[in-house]
Amino acid sequence: MQIAIEDIKIRKRVRVNLDNIDELMESIRHYGLLNPITVNAKYELIAGRRRLEAAKRLGWRSISATVLDDTDRISELELEIEENTQRNDFSEAELLAAYTRLEKLRNPNIFIRIWRAIVSFFKSLFAPRI
DSSP states (O other), X not given: OEEEGGGOBOOOOSOOOOTTHHXXXXXXXXXXXXXXXEEETTOXXXXXXXXXXXXXXXXXXXXXXXXXXXXXXXXXXXHHHHHHHSOOOOOHXXXXXXXXXXXXXXXXXXHHHHHHHHHHXXXXXXXXXX
16 A cells, blocks of 8 residues: 555654665665555554655655554564564575576576577567557
């Protein structure tokens, strides 16, 4: 659900340091908001402070949000803690493998480029003409 950013209230948060907002802004600008923020029924922020700040700085007027109806202060704090602790960064080996795969996809070898050109040529021959 989209909600107006100006309607979101920010209470006292566990995370006070909003590091790397510029990097997050660039990611959101490039890929969009991959995960909505989370708010309670009163539109008080539960999770997604950095995403919200990045959206504000990007000039967004609304943001995708998950609205939780039946929450209390304990469950909201548990959710905030859970979201910020239950993530697992890539290992160096996994990250290297991912960037290697990405590089191969962006810059395929000569045989793959020739094959793609042949396929594209034949597709254009048999494409319906309007």
